[in-house]
Amino acid sequence: MIRSHYVFWLVFALMMIGLYVVISHGNLLKKLIGLSMFQVGVFLFFISLGKVDGGSAPIISEGVETYSHPLPQVLILTAIVVGVATLAVGLALAVRVFEAYGTVEEEELLERDQDEATT
Amino acid sequence: MMFAVMAALLVTMLLALVRAFVGPGRYNRILAINTFGTKTVLFVAVAGFLFGRPEFLDIGILYALVNFVAVVAVLRLTHDDPVSSQNGEDGT
Amino acid sequence: MTVLDVVSGVLLSVGAVFVLSGGVGLLRFPDFYTRIHAAGITDSAGAGLILLGLLVQTPSWETGVRLMIIMLFMVLTGPTATYVLAFAARRDGLPIWHEGDGRR
Amino acid sequence: MTTFVLINVTLLVILTATALTISRMRALYEATMLTALFSLVTACLFVLLDAVDVAFTEAAVGVGISTVLLLGGLSLTRSRETVTPRRRRLPGAAVAALTGGTLIYAAQDLPGFGAADTPVQSHPITDVYLRQSQEDIGIPNTVTSVLASYRGLDTLGELVVVVTAGVAVLLLLGPLTRPEDAGWRKALDLVDYRVLRVVSGLLMPFILLFALYVLFHGDFGPGGGFQAGVIFATGFVLYGLVFGLDKAQRVLPKAVLWSLIPLGLVLFIGLGVVSMLLGGSFLDYDTLSPGDPAAGQHLGILLVEAAIGITVAAVMTSVFFSFAGRRATR
Numbered sequence: 236m237i238r239s240h241y242v243f244w245l246v247f248a249l250m251m252i253g254l255y256v257v258i259s260h261g262n263l264l265k266k267l268i269g270l271s272m273f274q275v276g277v278f279l280f281f282i283s284l285g286k287v288d289g290g291s292a293p294i295i296s297e298g299v300e301t302y303s304h305p306l307p308q309v310l311i312l313t314a315i316v317v318g319v320a321t322l323a324v325g326l327a328l329a330v331r332v333f334e335a336y337g338t339v340e341e342e343e344l345l346e347r348d349q350d351e352a353t354t
Numbered sequence: 355m356m357f358a359v360m361a362a363l364l365v366t367m368l369l370a371l372v373r374a375f376v377g378p379g380r381y382n383r384i385l386a387i388n389t390f391g392t393k394t395v396l397f398v399a400v401a402g403f404l405f406g407r408p409e410f411l412d413i414g415i416l417y418a419l420v421n422f423v424a425v426v427a428v429l430r431l432t433h434d435d436p437v438s439s440q441n442g443e444d445g446t
Numbered sequence: 447m448t449v450l451d452v453v454s455g456v457l458l459s460v461g462a463v464f465v466l467s468g469g470v471g472l473l474r475f476p477d478f479y480t481r482i483h484a485a486g487i488t489d490s491a492g493a494g495l496i497l498l499g500l501l502v503q504t505p506s507w508e509t510g511v512r513l514m515i516i517m518l519f520m521v522l523t524g525p526t527a528t529y530v531l532a533f534a535a536r537r538d539g540l541p542i543w544h545e546g547d548g549r550r
Numbered sequence: 551m552t553t554f555v556l557i558n559v560t561l562l563v564i565l566t567a568t569a570l571t572i573s574r575m576r577a578l579y580e581a582t583m584l585t586a587l588f589s590l591v592t593a594c595l596f597v598l599l600d601a602v603d604v605a606f607t608e609a610a611v612g613v614g615i616s617t618v619l620l621l622g623g624l625s626l627t628r629s630r631e632t633v634t635p636r637r638r639r640l641p642g643a644a645v646a647a648l649t650g651g652t653l654i655y656a657a658q659d660l661p662g663f664g665a666a667d668t669p670v671q672s673h674p675i676t677d678v679y680l681r682q683s684q685e686d687i688g689i690p691n692t693v694t695s696v697l698a699s700y701r702g703l704d705t706l707g708e709l710v711v712v713v714t715a716g717v718a719v720l721l722l723l724g725p726l727t728r729p730e731d732a733g734w735r736k737a738l739d740l741v742d743y744r745v746l747r748v749v750s751g752l753l754m755p756f757i758l759l760f761a762l763y764v765l766f767h768g769d770f771g772p773g774g775g776f777q778a779g780v781i782f783a784t785g786f787v788l789y790g791l792v793f794g795l796d797k798a799q800r801v802l803p804k805a806v807l808w809s810l811i812p813l814g815l816v817l818f819i820g821l822g823v824v825s826m827l828l829g830g831s832f833l834d835y836d837t838l839s840p841g842d843p844a845a846g847q848h849l850g851i852l853l854v855e856a857a858i859g860i861t862v863a864a865v866m867t868s869v870f871f872s873f874a875g876r877r878a879t880r
Contacts, residue, residue: 239662259642
C-alpha cells in the first residue's frame with residue numbers, strides 16, 4: 236500500500252494545504268497563492284496517473300519500449316497556461332478591489348460593505 | 355557515480371531550502387532560491403543521464419534562463435517596498 | 447573502464463563536493479555577503495565541473511551542444527545574479543558582518 | 551527503481567514542506583519568492599514523472615510569468631497579511647482534513663502508482679497515441695500530436711479561455727479604466743545596474759531565438775506553441791524589468807500586441823474552416839495535402855502551434871504590461 240500509493244498521499248496533502256489556505260486565510264492574494272498550490276497538486280495527481288514504472292517520456296525514439304501516457308500530459312500542459320491566465324484575472328480583480336476599498340482582507344471588506352449598507 | 359551526484363544535489367537542495375525558509379530577510383531568500391535554481395538545472399541534466407534519456411536538456415537551458423528572470427523580477431518588484439526591505443526580523 | 451569514464455568520474459565527484467560544500471556554506475556562514483561566496487562556489491565551480499563531467503559522457507553531439515549552451519547561460523547569468531544581489535543589498539544598507547558579531 | 555522512489559519522495563517532501571511554510575508566512579513578498587521555489591521543485595517532479603513538455607511549461611509559467619504577476623499584483627496592493635484569527639482556522643482545517651481523508655480513502659481503489667496494467671495504460675487509445683500516431687502523423691513527440699491534432703478542438707477551447715482571460719485583465723487594468731502613467735512609478739531602479747543591463751541585452755536575442763527553436767522543434771523534442779509563447783513573454787518581461795516599461799512598449803507597441811491576441815485565435819479557427827472547405831471535418835489536417843495525409847498533418851500542426859504561440863505570447867506580455875503600467879494607490 237505504502238509503496239504503491241505514497242505519491243497520491245503526498246499529493247493529497249499538498250492539495251489540502253492549498254484548500255486550507257483558500258478557506259481559512261482572509262487575504263485575497265494569499266488565497267490566490269493557495270489556489271495555485273491546490274492546482275499544482277491536481278497537476279501532479281494527473282501526471283502520476285500516466286506514469287509507468289521504467290517508462291520514459293512519450294517522445295518516440297529507437298531503443299525505447301515503454302512510454303508514459305501522453306494524454307494526461309497534454310491536458311495538464313494546457314491547464315498550466317490556463318491556470319496562469321486565470322491567476323492573472325484573479326490578481327487583476329484583487330487590484331481593483333484594493334483600489335476601491337483600500338484593503339484586500341476579506342473581513343475588512345465585509346465590514347466596509349456593512350457600513351455602507353447601514354449609512 | 356550519477357547516483358552519488360544526484361544525492362549530493364538533493365542534499366544541497368535541502369540545505370538551500372532551509373536557508374530559504376529561515377531567511378532572515380529578503381536577500382538571503384533570493385540567494386537561496388537562486389542557488390536552488392542552479393541545482394534544478396543540474397538535476398535535470400543529471401536525471402537525464404541517470405534514467406538513460408539525456409536528450410531533453412532543452413529544459414535545463416530554460417531553467418537557467420527563467421531562474422535569472424525570477425531573481426531580476428524579485429529584485430525589481432520588491433525594491434520599493436518599505437516594509438521588509440531591511441534585513442532581520444520579518445514575520446513568518 | 448576507459449580513460450573517459452575515469453575523467454568524467456573525477457570531474458563529477460569533485461563537482462559534487464563543491465556543490466555540497468556550497469550548500470553547507472549557504473547554511474552555515476554568518477551573514478548574507480559571506481553566503482554569496484558559498485552560492486558562487488556552487489554556481490560556478492560545482493555546476494561547471496558537473497556539466498563538464500556529463501559532457502565527457504555524452505552519447506551524441508546534440509546533447510553535448512545543449513550542455514555547452516547550459517554552461518554558457520549559467521556562466522552569464524549566475525555571476526550577474528549574485529553581483530546584482532550584493533549590489534542591491536549594499537545599497538539597501540544591509541550591514542556587513544565583522545568578527546565577533548552574532549549570526550544573522 | 552529504488553533510485554527513482556528515493557528522488558521522488560525527496561522532491562515531494564520538499565514540495566509539501568514548501569507549501570506548509572508558504573501557508574504560514576504572513577510576509578507575502580517572501581511567500582511569493584517561495585512560490586517560485588515551489589514551481590522549480592514541481593518542474594523537477596514533472597521531469598522525473600516523464601512529463602518533459604509539462605516541465606517545460608511549468609518552468610516557464612510558474613517561475614517566470616506567475617511570479618512576476620504575483621509580485622506585480624503585490625506591489626499594487628498590500629504586501630502583508632493580517633493574522634488569521636483562530637475562529638477562522640478551525641473550519642478550514644476541518645474541511646481540509648475531511649476532504650483529505652475522503653480522498654485518501656477513495657485512493658485505495660486507485661491502481662498502484664506506476665503499474666503497467668492500469669486502465670489508463672491498457673485502454674486502446676494508448677496504443678493509438680503511441681504507435682498508430684507514428685503512421686498517421688509521423689511526429690516523434692506524441693504530446694504534440696495529441697495536443698495539436700487528435701485533440702485539436704480541446705486545445706482550441708483552452709486557447710479561447712486564455713484569450714478571454716487576457717481580455718478580462720485588459721478590461722480590468724487596461725488603459726480603458728484609467729489614464730496610465732507611463733513612468734511605472736519613478737525612474738527605474740535597476741537602470742543603474744550596468745552589468746545587469748549588458749547581460750540582459752546580451753541574453754535577449756538568445757531568448758527570442760530559443761523561443762523560436764522551441765516552437766519549431768516541438769515536433770521532435772519537448773516544446774510547442776504554449777511553451778514558446780510563454781518563453782517569448784518571459785523575454786519581454788525581462789526586457790521590461792531591466793530597461794523600463796517605456797522602452798519595452800516602444801519595441802512592442804500596444805496596438806501590435808492587442809491585434810496579435812485575436813490573430814492567433816483567428817488563424818486556428820481559420821485553419822479548421824479551411825480544412826472543412828477542403829472536404830474534411832473541422833481541424834482535419836489530412837485534407838491540407840491531398841494524397842499525403844502525413845504531410846498535411848505536419849503542416850497543420852506547425853500552423854496550429856504557431857497560432858497558439860502568437861496568442862499566448864501576446865496575452866502574457868499584455869497582461870504583464872497592464873500590471874506594470876498601473877500606478878500604485880497607497
